[in-house]
Amino acid sequence: MTYLLTALLAAAAGWCWGHSTARIRHVPIGAPAQADEAALQAQLADIAARWEHGHTELTDGCTLCTAEYAEAFDLIHKGQQ
Numbered sequence: 001m002t003y004l005l006t007a008l009l010a011a012a013a014g015w016c017w018g019h020s021t022a023r024i025r026h027v028p029i030g031a032p033a034q035a036d037e038a039a040l041q042a043q044l045a046d047i048a049a050r051w052e053h054g055h056t057e058l059t060d061g062c063t064l065c066t067a068e069y070a071e072a073f074d075l076i077h078k079g080q081q
Contacts, residue, residue, distance in 0.1 A: 049064065
């Protein structure tokens, strides 16, 4: 019985030591955090510009109105091609 307990203790100690020294490999997926943050800030700035631009309907001569119309037109007609 003593041999069994000694073997069990040795196996447990070996298991703990083996797992504590195991190498963990971190493989990053996607863009770095700085690129994600830059993309998020650009998107938030675009949304803020749309809210702050102030027109309730399309206005001739407004570049944001023209861009919004073009974007909506492309989305609507993309599936029809």
